[in-house]
Amino acid sequence: MDVPEKQKGVTFCSHTGKWKDELEKRLQRGPTVTLTAIGRNRFEVLAYLQKQKDIEIVKVETRNMKNRDKGIGVEVTSM
Numbered sequence: 708m709d710v711p712e713k714q715k716g717v718t719f720c721s722h723t724g725k726w727k728d729e730l731e732k733r734l735q736r737g738p739t740v741t742l743t744a745i746g747r748n749r750f751e752v753l754a755y756l757q758k759q760k761d762i763e764i765v766k767v768e769t770r771n772m773k774n775r776d777k778g779i780g781v782e783v784t785s786m
Contacts, residue, residue, distance in 0.1 A: 717780070720744035720752045727755065734785040739765070745778035752781065761786050 718733065720726040720742050733740045744752040756762055766782040 717741040717743045720748055722748050722751075726752075730783075734762070734783075739782060739784045742781045742783065743778065744781070746776050749777070749779045752779070756781065756783060 718726050718729050718740065726742065730740060730742065742752060753764075753767075756764055762783050763786055764781060765784050766780075768780040770778050770780070
């Protein structure tokens with residue numbers, strides 16, 4: 708089964724908040740979604756995910772990025 712081009716990869720969480728709509732769409736299509744956030748935005752992403760009752764955080768990975776800012780990768784699943 709081929710995965711549509713839009714569904715491949717991760718969703719980058721920018722400060723605009725459009726990633727919330729993308730997250731909801733991807734969770735309807737499949738059980739697991741991977742998000743990436745850097746800078747102060749990573750706290751907003753984690754806070755949003757913790758408030759959602761139907762989303763479970765499966766894995767959180769922290770990395771130092773090239774610009775010396777910390778970034779996170781979050782894998783979530785819908786319950």
